[in-house]
Amino acid sequence: MDEARQExxxxxxxxxxxxxxxxxxxxxxxxxxxxRRLGSTWGSDGPEAGYFPFYIGVIICIASVINLISALKPxxxxxxxxxxxxxxxxxxxxxxPYAVYVALIxxxxxxxxxxxxxxxxxxxxxxxxxxxxxxxxxxxxxGTVAAFFVMFEIWFKVPLPKGPIEALLGFQ
Amino acid sequence: MQEIQSLIGGFQVALSWFNLMLMxxxxxxxxxxxxxxxxxGANGVAILLPLTFSMASQPGGTTSAIILLSCIYWGALxxxxxxxxxxxxxxxxxxxxxxFDGYPLAQKGRPGAALTAAFTSSFVGALVAxxxxxxxxxxxxxxxxxxxxxxxxxVYLLTFCAFVGMSKGSPFKTIASMxxxxxxxAVGTDTVTGQLRLTYGFxxxxxxxxxxxxxxxxxxIGEILLTIEEGLxxxxxxxxxxxxxxLDTWKELPRYWLxxxxxxxxxxxxxxxxxxxxxxxxMSYGLAKKMSPDGPKFGTGMVEGVVAPExxxxxxxxxxxxxxxxxxxxxxxxAAVLLGGLLIWGxxxxxxxxxEKPDFVWGLIASMxxxxxxxxxxxxxxxxxxxxxxxxxxxxxxxxxxxxxAIGAYTxxxxxxxxxxxxxxxxxxxxFKKLDYPMAPLxxxxxxxxxxxxxxxxxxxxxxxxxxAFFSNALVGTITGLALLLLFWPLISKGLEIVRGRNGSNGxxx
Numbered sequence: 001m002d003e004a005r006q007e008x009x010x011x012x013x014x015x016x017x018x019x020x021x022x023x024x025x026x027x028x029x030x031x032x033x034x035x036r037r038l039g040s041t042w043g044s045d046g047p048e049a050g051y052f053p054f055y056i057g058v059i060i061c062i063a064s065v066i067n068l069i070s071a072l073k074p075x076x077x078x079x080x081x082x083x084x085x086x087x088x089x090x091x092x093x094x095x096x097p098y099a100v101y102v103a104l105i106x107x108x109x110x111x112x113x114x115x116x117x118x119x120x121x122x123x124x125x126x127x128x129x130x131x132x133x134x135x136x137x138x139x140x141x142x143g144t145v146a147a148f149f150v151m152f153e154i155w156f157k158v159p160l161p162k163g164p165i166e167a168l169l170g171f172q
Numbered sequence: 173m174q175e176i177q178s179l180i181g182g183f184q185v186a187l188s189w190f191n192l193m194l195m196x197x198x199x200x201x202x203x204x205x206x207x208x209x210x211x212x213g214a215n216g217v218a219i220l221l222p223l224t225f226s227m228a229s230q231p232g233g234t235t236s237a238i239i240l241l242s243c244i245y246w247g248a249l250x251x252x253x254x255x256x257x258x259x260x261x262x263x264x265x266x267x268x269x270x271x272f273d274g275y276p277l278a279q280k281g282r283p284g285a286a287l288t289a290a291f292t293s294s295f296v297g298a299l300v301a302x303x304x305x306x307x308x309x310x311x312x313x314x315x316x317x318x319x320x321x322x323x324x325x326x327v328y329l330l331t332f333c334a335f336v337g338m339s340k341g342s343p344f345k346t347i348a349s350m351x352x353x354x355x356x357x358a359v360g361t362d363t364v365t366g367q368l369r370l371t372y373g374f375x376x377x378x379x380x381x382x383x384x385x386x387x388x389x390x391x392x393i394g395e396i397l398l399t400i401e402e403g404l405x406x407x408x409x410x411x412x413x414x415x416x417x418x419l420d421t422w423k424e425l426p427r428y429w430l431x432x433x434x435x436x437x438x439x440x441x442x443x444x445x446x447x448x449x450x451x452x453x454x455m456s457y458g459l460a461k462k463m464s465p466d467g468p469k470f471g472t473g474m475v476e477g478v479v480a481p482e483x484x485x486x487x488x489x490x491x492x493x494x495x496x497x498x499x500x501x502x503x504x505x506x507a508a509v510l511l512g513g514l515l516i517w518g519x520x521x522x523x524x525x526x527x528e529k530p531d532f533v534w535g536l537i538a539s540m541x542x543x544x545x546x547x548x549x550x551x552x553x554x555x556x557x558x559x560x561x562x563x564x565x566x567x568x569x570x571x572x573x574x575x576x577x578a579i580g581a582y583t584x585x586x587x588x589x590x591x592x593x594x595x596x597x598x599x600x601x602x603x604f605k606k607l608d609y610p611m612a613p614l615x616x617x618x619x620x621x622x623x624x625x626x627x628x629x630x631x632x633x634x635x636x637x638x639x640x641a642f643f644s645n646a647l648v649g650t651i652t653g654l655a656l657l658l659l660f661w662p663l664i665s666k667g668l669e670i671v672r673g674r675n676g677s678n679g680x681x682x
Contacts, residue, residue, distance in 0.1 A: 013607075020607050024348050031355045034370045046633045049367040052625045053358040056351050063348040070342065082606060087401040091602070094400050098393075098574055102595050105578065106588035114579060122571040130567025144572055148579065156223045158583050 009081030016082040017071035021064045028060030097124055105161060113163025118145045175307055182534030185235055186542055194240045195539065199547045200554075202247015207255055207558050210396035210573045213248035213489075213506040214615070217241050218387040219580030221513050228517040235535040241513055242493075242536060243543045245506050246298070249489050250551045251558065253290040253482060258283060258559055266449040266485040269457040273470060273477025280473045284417035285424075287555055292425060293432060293479040295548045297487035300436040301443065302540045305494050309526070309537070312498040316523035321630035322641045324499075326651035328624040329642075330658065331501045334445045335613045337661035342608070349604065350613035356381040357621020364629065376589045383512055383618040384584045387505065389594040390611045392577040394601020396570060418552060421475070428476045431460045435480045439487025444495055449488035449504055456484035490540065497521060497533060500623065505612045508619045 035050030035057055042048070083091075104117040112120075122141035126132045132140075152158045153171065162171055185191075205216035224237035252267035257274035270290060277286035319327070332350055339346040359370040360380025371377040425432075435456040442452035460480035461470040470477045492503030493510070500521040502508040514521050519529060526533050551558070561569075581594035604611050617624075635641035643649040657664070 016603075017607055020603065020609070024352065027352060027355065030372070031358075031370060034372065038367055038369060042637050047629050047637070049362045049365045049369055051632075052628055053355060053369060056354045056358065060348060060351045060355065063344045063351065066344045067342070067348060070344070083401070090400050091397050094397065094570065094574075095599075099595060101574075102578060102591050105582075106591045111588070114582065118575045118578075121575060122568075125571035126567050129570075130565055132567070140568055144575075148575075152579070152583075157226060158222060159586070160579060160582060161588070 009084050010088050011082050013077065013080045013082050014071055018068060021068035021071055024064035024067065025061055028057045028064060031057030031060060093129070094125075097121065111161050111163065113166065114160045115145050115149055116163040116165060118148070175310055178310070178530060178534045179306055179538060181530070182536075182538030183542075185232075185531055185535035186239065186538040191236055191239050191535075191539065192542070192546075194236055195243045195543050195546050196550070198240045198243025199247040199250075199543065199550050202244035202249075203251040203254070203547075203551060203554075203558050204247075204561060205244065206248035206251020207561050208569065208573060209261070209399040210392055210570075211576075212252075212391055212395070213245050214504075214509050215388050215391040215577070215580075216248055217244050217506055217509045217513075218384045219392075219576060220244060221384060221509065221516070222580070222583035224513070225516070232531070234514075234517045234519060234529075235532050237517065238510070238513070238532070238536050239539040239543070241510055242539065243547070245489070245510070246540075246543050246547045247550075248506070249298075249486055250291060250294060250547050253294060254287065254551070254555065254558055255562065257286045257290060257478070259562060266453045266481075266489070268450070269453040269481035270478060270485070272457065272481075273472075273474050276471065276473035277475070277478065278473075282473070284414070285421045285475060286473075286478050288418045288421035288552070289425060289475045289478045290482045291548055291551050292422065293435075293483040294486040295544055296432055297436050297439050297483035297485070298490045298540070298544045301440050301487040301490035301494075302537065302544070304440050304491055305497075305540070306537055309494055309498050309533075312494065313523040313526040316499055317527075318647070319523070321627045321634060322644065322648045323651065325624060325627035325631050326642055326648050326655060327499055327501055328620055328627060330651055330655040331495075331620070332613070332617065333655040333659035335610075335616070337658035338445065338451055339610060339613075340451075341610065343662045345607075345609045346613055349609045349611065350617045353614035353617025354621045354624070356386070356614075357383075357618045358625070363622065363626070379585070381593070381618065382584055382590065383615055384509070385581050385590050385593050386597050386618055387509055387615055388577050388581050389597025390601035390604070390615065391505070392580075392601075393574070393594065393598025394605055394611075396573060397598065397602040398605055400566075400570070424475060425479070428479050431464065431476055431480050432483050434459060434463075435483035436487045439484035440491045442484070443488030443491030443503055445503065449485050449492065452488040453481035453485040457481045493540075497525065497536075498523060502616065502619065505615045508616050512619055 031053055035054035038050035038053075039048035040050035040054035042051075098121070101117055101121040104112045104120070105114050119141045122144060123137045126137045126140065127134075152160050201220070202213070202216065205211045206213065211219075221241065224240060227240075228234045228237040252262065253270055253274070255261045256267040256270040257278050260271050260275040262268040262271055274286045274290060277283065316323075335350060336343045336346050355370070357380070359377055360368070361378060362369050368378070438456045438459065439449075439452045442455070443449060457470075457477065457480045460476060461467045464470070464476055466474055466476060489504065489506075492507045494503075496502040496507045496511050500511065502511045511521055519525065519532065577594065577598075578591055581590050582588070584590060601611060603609075604614075631641050632638075635644070641648075642652045
C-alpha cells in the first residue's frame with residue numbers, strides 16, 4: 001500500500017488483533033468466573049453446571065493469550081492497515097442508519113413497527129446513497145414493504161411488529 | 173437392495189405437485205440468495221426457516237419443509253457459480269477456486285461455456301454425492317445405533333478437531349472462535365440442573381443465544397459491510413446462454429471425465445469432514461492442474477479448470493448432509509442450519525431418524541435427486557434473469573437485504589431483543605472476517621454445544637468422571653485417537669516438514 005493510504009488507516013492490523021485477543025480473553029475470563037460460581041467440579045450427583053463451561057473458558061483464555069503473543073510479534077503483516085478511513089466511512093454510512101432503524105423497531109418506549117421503519121430506512125438509503133427521485137423511492141420502498149406485508153401477515157401468517165398505520169387499517 | 177425400495181418410497185413422498193412446486197420455489201429463491209451479496213446458503217436458509225414453522229406442524233409437513241430448505245441450499249450452491257464466473261465475486265468460500273478459470277473464460281467471450289460447464293459439473297458432483305448418501309447413509313446410521321454417549325462425544329470431538337486440523341489460518345484463532353461458540357451455547361438455563369449460567373443477571377439472556385440469529389448477523393450483516401467497504405459497484409460480463417452454446421459445451425465435457433471422477437471423489441471424501449467443501453474445491457483444482465495435459469494453461473480460462481472445483485464443491489456441499497442425517501453432526505454451516513431446522517420441527521437427527529422417520533429421510537434423499545435436476549434446468553434456462561439481479565443498483569438492493577435480515581432475526585422467536593443481537597453479531601462478523609477468525613466453527617459450536625455437553629456429561633456420569641471413558645473400547649478409542657490426530661495435525665505436518673526440509677522442497681504435498 002502507498003503511504004497516502006497508510007496515513008488514513010484506522011489503526012494497524014496489529015492493534016486490532018491485540019484488541020480482539022484481549023476481548024476474547026475477557027470473554028474467557030467471564031466464562032471461567034461464572035463457572036466457578038456455579039461449581040465446576042464433581043458434585044454429589046455428577047458434574048456440576050459449570051463443569052463443561054469451565055474448561056471451555058479455560059481454553060478460550062489459553063487460545064487468546066497465544067493469539068495475543070503472535071499479534072505482538074513484530075512482522076510486516078501486522079503493519080498493514082486494518083481499515084482505511086474511506087472504508088470505515090462507507091461502513092458507518094450503512095451501520096449508523098441501520099442501528100437507528102433497529103432502534104425504531106426495538107426499543108422499550110415506542111415501537112414504530114417493522115413495516116413503517118423499513119419504508120423510512122429504504123427511502124433514506126436510496127435518497128442519500130443512490131440520489132433517486134422521490135417518486136422512484138416511494139415506489140420501491142412502499143412496494144417492497146407491501147410485498148413483505150402480504151407475504152408475512154397474510155400468506156405465511158407470521159405476525160411482525162406493527163405500527164400506527166396498520167392499526168388504522170385494522171390489522172392488529 | 174433395501175435402499176432401492178426405500179428410495180422408491182421416498183420418490184412417492186417427494187413426487188407430489190405441492191412438493192415439486194416447493195422444489196422449484198426453493199431452487200429459484202436459492203439461486204437469488206446465492207447471487208445476492210450478503211445472502212448465502214447459510215443465512216438464506218436461516219432467514220427462511222421461521223416461515224416453515226406452520227408448514228412443518230401439519231402432518232407430513234416436515235418433509236415438505238426440508239425439501240423447501242434443502243432446495244434453497246442447492247440453489248445457493250448453483251448461484252455461487254454465477255457470481256464467480258460473471259462478476260469475479262465468489263458467492264461462497266468454495267466458489268473462490270471457480271473464479272480462477274471461470275472469470276477469465278467469461279472475459280475471453282465464453283461466459284456461456286463457463287456457466288454451462290460449472291452447472292453441469294455441479295450437477296454431476298451432487299449426483300455422485302447423493303448416490304453416496306443413498307447407499308452409505310443407512311449403513312452409517314445402522315452402525316451408529318451402537319453409539320453411546322462416549323462415542324457421540326468422540327464424534328463431536330472429531331468434528332471440531334477436524335476444523336482445527338484443516339483450517340488454513342491460525343489454529344488458535346479457530347479454537348478461540350469455536351470455544352466462544354460453545355460458551356455462547358452454554359448461556360441461559362442449564363438443561364440438567366436448571367441453574368442459570370453466564371447470564372450475569374440479564375433477563376434477556378435466559379433463553380440463551382440462538383444460532384439462527386448468529387448466522388443471520390455473522391454471515392448476512394458482516395458480509396454486507398465487507399461488500400460496502402469495497403465500494404458500491406459491480407462490474408460483470410454479460411450473460412447469454414443459448415441452447416447451441418450449452419450443447420457445444422456438453423460435447424466438450426466428456427473429455428474431462430477423469431477430472432470429474434477425481435473431483436467427485438475428493439469432494440465426497442472431504443465433504444463428510446466438516447468444513448471440507450472449501451479445501452475440496454482448492455484441492456481438486458490443484459490436482460487437475462497437476463495432472464491435466466493442459467495444466468500449465470490453467471488460470472487463463474480453461475473449461476477443465478471450472479469443472480474441477482465446481483464438481484468437488486457441489487459433491488462436498490451435498491455429502492455434508494450425510495453426517496448431518498446419520499450422526500446429527502453437520503458438515504457445513506448451511507447443514508448446521510438445516511440441522512437446527514430439524515430440531516425446531518421436533519425431529520432428532522441421528523441414527524434413530526432412519527428407523528423412526530423413514531418417510532422423512534427417504535423423501536429428503538429422493539428430493540435431492542429431483543431438486544438437482546430441477547436446479548440444473550432452472551439455472552441453464554434463467555441465467556440472464558439471475559445475472560440481472562446483480563445489476564440492480566446497490567443503493568436499492570442493500571437496504572432491502574438489511575431489512576430482510578432484520579425481519580428474519582425477529583421472526584425466529586418474535587423477539588425484539590434478537591434484532592439487536594443480530595446487529596451485534598453483524599459487527600462481530602465484520603471484525604472476524606477482517607482479522608481472519610473463522611466463523612463456521614463458532615456457528616457449529618453454537619448449534620452442537622448443548623448436544624456435545626450432554627454427551628460429555630452422560631459419558632462422565634457413566635465413568636464417574638474418568639476421562640479414560642473416551643478410550644474404553646476400540647470404537648470410541650479409534651474415533652478419539654483420530655480426533656486428536658486431526659487436532660495436532662498442524663503441529664505434526666510442521667514436524668514432518670522440518671524432518672523432510674533438508675531432503676528437498678517437495679514438502680508442500682504433506
